[in-house]
């Protein structure tokens with residue numbers, strides 16, 4: 001018997017000893033080398049100070065303890081760990097009480113962790129929440145170490161910033177904003193108690209989803225506060241009776257929250273940040289840079305100040321939807337990009353309503369490349385400003401394009417070719433300039449989506465493999481508003497770290513200003529594009545400011561474009577169907593949207609240094625008639641058949657270009673073949689004829705008295 005007792009005692013001793021050895025064998029987490037650096041979200045701002053997006057994995061804004069209300073601190077202590085200020089990280093009294101409670105209830109409903117243990121679990125990943133003995137011991141040891149290194153105040157501050165409080169909110173500040181739309185220091189007792197109730201089961205108590213549960217929990221917290229002597233019974237009753245207004249928030253995605261209509265822009269901001277991060281950290285691999293940059297955005301609490309202007313963006317988005325509405329393009333979406341041609345700042349960037357960012361998706365550009373091709377040809381001296389281009393059906397080695405209107409004008413100026421968007425002169429010019437040369441110019445101007453299949457003449461009319469993105473299109477047109485130099489677009493002006501210190505700033509003097517075309521060529525083509533908006537295919541873009549631009553329409557109206565500039569704000573608008581079905585209409589729809597855009601935002605731009613000029617552009621145009629073909633006069637006829645004539649509107653200063661092909665439109669008296677004399681010749685004999693200037697007949701000198709008498713008698 002005694003022997004048996006001794007064996008039992010020895011066994012107990014052995015078990016106890018091995019328990020001690022086991023306890024000792026487990027090490028605490030590395031509290032010494034630990035520095036509390038909670039993940040903080042990155043906030044993205046517009047140029048005019050609006051918050052346009054947040055990037056985070058844990059949506060958190062750090063607040064110091066002095067900004068957290070006493071009621072909230074007390075409520076947390078009362079409900080989570082009432083002996084917090086007494087214990088040294090581990091609470092034997094608390095754990096015994098919890099054990100007994102659980103034992104009686106037959107469940108494990110009451111957690112036995114101190115605030116310090118919970119913090120230890122949250123900040124040291126290696127302590128899992130699983131309730132195995134080893135992990136529990138590690139948690140306790142770590143908590144005790146934390147208490148030794150940090151004071152109670154610091155531990156409470158870390159805890160209140162660290163904990164998850166449901167609805168995607170980490171820390172008490174984010175939860176206050178999330179549920180009450182207030183800063184944490186603005187909360188009253190009732191609100192503090194509600195938040196303090198959440199750590200136990202943040203998802204189950206999430207107030208905007210399970211309000212009744214959250215309310216019941218809040219009342220329990222208030223009760224505990226009374227029991228702990230933090231508040232009076234009266235205060236508790238008052239707080240319980242108070243009506244709680246909980247904010248609803250639908251967006252809970254883990255990677256962040258973007259303001260509506262800024263989704264595509266923020267993606268370009270992330271791309272640009274990746275490039276900045278890659279350069280700053282000497283990373284070679286794109287993939288590596290991408291994932292590290294994303295981690296940095298989710299964790300580092302950056303403030304990113306971007307180029308986009310919220311006012312301009314709002315009107316830009318509006319102009320796209322207005323155009324879609326105005327022309328009942330029910331299945332269409334659209335994209336718009338505005339760039340400051342002087343420095344490359346992206347002022348507006350909208351990729352449409354679908355998941356695809358159409359501002360960065362290449363689509364067939366239609367006629368929008370024509371001004372770029374003429375510019376390149378002028379730069380290379382292939383054509384001059386006074387060159388007459390030939391507009392007649394031409395076979396380019398089996399490729400014979402036709403004009404949109406199916407009319408041909410014979411000889412035309414570059415101005416006429418652009419304003420009427422004639423196809424043959426554009427193809428001819430590309431042919432003369434050379435295909436390789438043309439495409440190398442387009443690439444230099446900023447078009448990044450050129451395919452090897454694009455090295456052929458149909459590219460002049462926008463027949464490309466992929467096409468051009470609205471962003472590249474707006475970039476290319478900066479040459480017209482910037483004296484011949486292309487400006488590279490950018491979106492990030494500066495980045496500050498979470499401590500407020502600047503870590504990146506865009507070097508604005510860095511923008512290249514190597515001219516792609518000479519300033520006078522840029523001015524010449526700009527002038528024509530302004531003319532095009534005054535009277536040509538871009539007429540719908542007209543507004544009270546001097547505006548230039550070009551429309552584009554791809555085959556079967558699958559893509560509608562307007563690319564233009566007002567002052568140095570350069571814009572491209574694209575409309576089309578995501579599935580590339582035709583939507584009907586033409587680029588003039590986009591021009592109309594542009595007109596609305598400038599009417600709405602022009603005054604703002606005028607006052608914001610974008611060099612807008614209000615008023616008419618003042619082009620005096622004359623209508624003239626020209627031969628379609630120099631050999632049109634034949635068969636000995638003194639005048640030219642009407643079918644061989646084209647009517648043109650020409651700037652007075654361009655008239656001399658047409659010396660050799662110009663004909664005069666006159667009215668003649670058919671009975672005499674002389675010029676019709678008003679009041680003398682008979683109306684029935686009046687006929688319109690076209691003569692070379694030297695062949696115009698003299699005025700009719702016949703009296704016609706007999707003719708008139710004959711007429712009276714015949715009646």
Ligand SMILES: [Zn+2]
Pocket residue numbers: 669672676677680681682700701702704
């Ligand atoms: Zn007559």
